[in-house]
Amino acid sequence: MGDLIYPQNTIAVLQKYKFNFQKKYGQNFLIEAHVMNKIIAASCVTKDSFVLEIGPGIGTMTQFLCESAKHVAAVEIDKNLIPILQDTLSSYGNVDIIHEDILKMDIEQLVMEKNEGKPIHVAANLPYYITTPIIMQLLESSVPIESITVMVQKEVADRMKAEPGTKEYGALSLAVQYYANPRIAANVPPNCFMPRPKVGSAVICLDCYKNPPVQVKNEKLMFHIIRASFNQRRKTLVNGLNNFSEIPLTKDQIQQGIEMAGLPANVRGETLSLLQFAKLSDCLYEMIPK
Numbered sequence: 001m002g003d004l005i006y007p008q009n010t011i012a013v014l015q016k017y018k019f020n021f022q023k024k025y026g027q028n029f030l031i032e033a034h035v036m037n038k039i040i041a042a043s044c045v046t047k048d049s050f051v052l053e054i055g056p057g058i059g060t061m062t063q064f065l066c067e068s069a070k071h072v073a074a075v076e077i078d079k080n081l082i083p084i085l086q087d088t089l090s091s092y093g094n095v096d097i098i099h100e101d102i103l104k105m106d107i108e109q110l111v112m113e114k115n116e117g118k119p120i121h122v123a124a125n126l127p128y129y130i131t132t133p134i135i136m137q138l139l140e141s142s143v144p145i146e147s148i149t150v151m152v153q154k155e156v157a158d159r160m161k162a163e164p165g166t167k168e169y170g171a172l173s174l175a176v177q178y179y180a181n182p183r184i185a186a187n188v189p190p191n192c193f194m195p196r197p198k199v200g201s202a203v204i205c206l207d208c209y210k211n212p213p214v215q216v217k218n219e220k221l222m223f224h225i226i227r228a229s230f231n232q233r234r235k236t237l238v239n240g241l242n243n244f245s246e247i248p249l250t251k252d253q254i255q256q257g258i259e260m261a262g263l264p265a266n267v268r269g270e271t272l273s274l275l276q277f278a279k280l281s282d283c284l285y286e287m288i289p290k
């Protein structure tokens with residue numbers, strides 16, 4: 001299974017096609033079989049699964065996914081990789097190679113057309129320059145997703161999984177944890193890639209919730225509050241939220257909302273859990289003139 005995972009085979013393909021790595025596309029190809037096996041196991045993909053793979057590269061992970069899933073849609077931005085993928089995946093009948101920018105693609109339509117609108121799995125060794133936009137776009141979209149299993153920078157994986165009060169905790173942690181339960185499946189050193197990235201990596205699996213773990217009256221307001229709280233980490237919550245244009249309340253009203261939510265007057269945003277942000281958001285929402 002998956003012969004490209006061996007470095008000598010990756011090198012042979014790169015030489016055959018005289019492929020030049022494009023730094024601007026975040027191209028670091030995985031060349032370590034035990035890491036690939038961990039990704040596939042963590043993804044919980046089965047023979048019934050439809051998988052969207054973002055950035056297949058030369059098709060290394062795609063080969064493993066084709067063996068494990070019912071169908072794979074592999075979306076690659078670099079046109080020079082398309083003929084290579086057509087070659088390396090030629091023996092699989094259950095893959096669509098799509099030449100597109102994932103951030104511009106209508107994924108919902110793809111899922112309707114190819115999987116009758118049923119939930120999909122996402123798997124990727126992500127291009128690190130757009131990790132957060134890709135993940136947030138997937139989570140905030142109405143695409144039905146069961147899980148997202150991705151290789152990301154270690155530091156980004158730590159932020160997604162971070163708990164209140166830690167230095168890694170921030171808007172990304174709360175956004176991810178509102179939509180999914182994150183679990184880190186593996187830490188991956190630079191020597192598992194060709195070429196080697198400058199930073200350590202990790203495989204993180206986001207098991208998407210059917211319903212968010214907290215109920216909130218106005219999701220958008222809660223995320224504005226979260227953003228405002230972490231924009232100025234050093235400030236107390238009341239000062240962080242004051243003067244933030246999306247929160248049309250006076251300092252006194254914000255202070256009152258903080259007290260109504262049962263929080264200390266001088267609390268800092270970085271210590272609040274998702275549940276506390278939801279409660280605060282509901283208290284402030286009641287005060288905003290509709």
Ligand code: SAM
Binds near residue numbers: 027028059060
């Ligand atoms: N999956 C391969 C592997 O594991 O060896 C390659 C992973 S490499 C880190 C990231 C891949 O994403 C590259 O093939 C790159 O060309 C592709 N890519 C970068 N930006 C993209 C975008 N906006 N849409 C789709 N693919 C993209």
